[in-house]
Amino acid sequence: MTVTATYQGLEGRQQLDLAYKPQLRHCTFFMPKVGGPTLMIVGDQHFEIEQQGADLKTFLNFKRYLDGRHSVAEISQITGLSSGDALEIVTTFAEQGLLREERPELDRIPVPVFIDQIDKSTGMWAEQIGYHRLWSGLENLDYRKEVFLGLILETYHYINSASRHISTAIAHCTDPQWKHLLSEYLSEEYNHAWMAKESLVNMGVPAEQVEDAHPLIGTWSLVNNLCEIAREDTLGYLACTKLFEARGAESVEGATALQRLAVEYGFPEGCLDPLASHVIEDVKAEHTGLVEEALEGRDFVLADRAHIAVNNLHDLKHSFDQYSENIIYYYSDVANYIPRLKVDYFSL
Template sequence: MPTTMRAAEFRTSKDLPLLRRTTTVAGTGGQVVIRHLDEEVVLENEAAHLFNKLRPELSGASAVAAIAEKVAERPARVRALLEQLEKAGVVSFQAGTNEGALMSGMEFYELHRRHCNAWLEEVYVHPFWEKITTGKATRAQVLGFAFEKYHYIEAAFEHMGTAAANATPEMMPHLARHFIEEYTHGDIYRKGLRSLFPDDVILRSQPLPSTRALVNYLNETAQRNSFAYYSGNELLQMTENTGDQSAADAVNDFYDAMRKHYPYTDKLIDSFIAHTRADQALEHQDAFRLMCKSVPPLTRREVNDALNVARNMAEHLLLFMDGIDTFYAKFATVPRLPCDPLSE
């Protein structure tokens, strides 16, 4: 019968060492710095030299004994270093996988947050934010940002209902509730846009392909696996959460700068804030935690799938930001409208 394992123990038997794919390595010779998520490992002297010898072999394809023989080192010495790197989280072992090993939902929740916080760092330092806060963004970029946010939020009905329909009994109440509460949130953004555009223009506007790609990935995942879908959706939700005071201050500073440099966006910003407050009132920042609390223990395959979806969602979010930044810098017409014989 499978046993429940803590996140720190959710490991394979120590046969085939693999340097984690999101790890970065800097330095050579006497000092090596290995970074993974928010962890940093510094190896010096003999440990650094040994790691440099081992690094080309850490693909998950060779056993420890074979690696030791290839680099002419004692297996015990090689294993000792690799096990220390495993404890630091930069190396994993691929063989002897216990597919029956389980991780509780709350243990996954903590693991998920740690990874997502690291994956979102690139989003938070995207150059588009600085352009807004310094007044360097064009009018088209600012309004394009508002329209793409509207299209993303308005599309919730496409994927949330599908995810709820595919949900397990434990997840169904959470997904159904979130879907019902989020269904009309696109109208909040639409109200802000109506301060600048006629309603029929807003309704006919078209999202960028990069925005559509984000929505499509949510659709695809919702059709395949509801828990993995919500894992990815939670990464997006984390960008909206302002429960932490430092996050709330950063968001407020952003909106203050936007009002200062682009006074015509006053009603738009009001709609952004109204949406955030609506999410807070509905406690959407806790939705994923409550879901994780209620689901049965997860298999290794389910854990890997859910984390991969979250990682891919972060990449789609970066694409979403890149689309706004680059397209609207070159094309000043906002919003994008469908083609017809009179427009071409």
């Protein structure tokens, strides 16, 4: 099996042996067109995977052992590839700079370097969130209109949770400058849910039903994860604003697409204007730059804190995937109550 990746800036060939335990840098795989080439996305870099002599499933099975716990010889034995082919694949990844490099001497990361890497990684994860089948299915009108309505309902719950996770971050922040920054953030964000509520009323959901609606478990999980990050890791929470706040022109374009889809799904034209205005407000407020403002005037980030922040950021990305998946699952079922009801004692 031979797998090659084409990328400008190829460096000198690194010599590896069968005892080496390779770990791939964090990446995502995406196939833009069925039957087309597979893209491997690492930060802001896109690599095209060329397969020669084996299918994609075989390659991905090989990739999952690049975890830093298996030697090249062990990977060869497990996957059934020859040791020569296994070493060639690993060496190709090394050539592209795609293997994780342990640097125990680096205990402080310069702030510009940290912010640049966070920007690249959140860009990759935001792109991956956009690849979720919820969005392509809505765009293709594959789902019933209740799924689109459900997306707006869960968006309302998500926006309505802002005061909860921001106040949690404030309560557990030990840095006076960051506490002030978060307090300003709360004052700007605590009362935006009415915009989504008004959009839902425009779509035909009575206001009292919106207010009494119960979030899906996927939405609860997303919000609870944000609260947990806010509780244990202020730096990570500030970095997470790059995922959970509006992302510039991309979000304005996304809001415009939602307004178009609302009409295509049979909802009144202009029904989502209030929600779209929330997106535009967030873009103007530049809340995706909170971590830059927090680190302004500082020289470095401790490496152990950076590791925690990145792991929390990655977990949040998967919370968004779970959130999207749960919207499809619940609102596609014709038997489910919309909006979701609370189950009280007298319902038993």
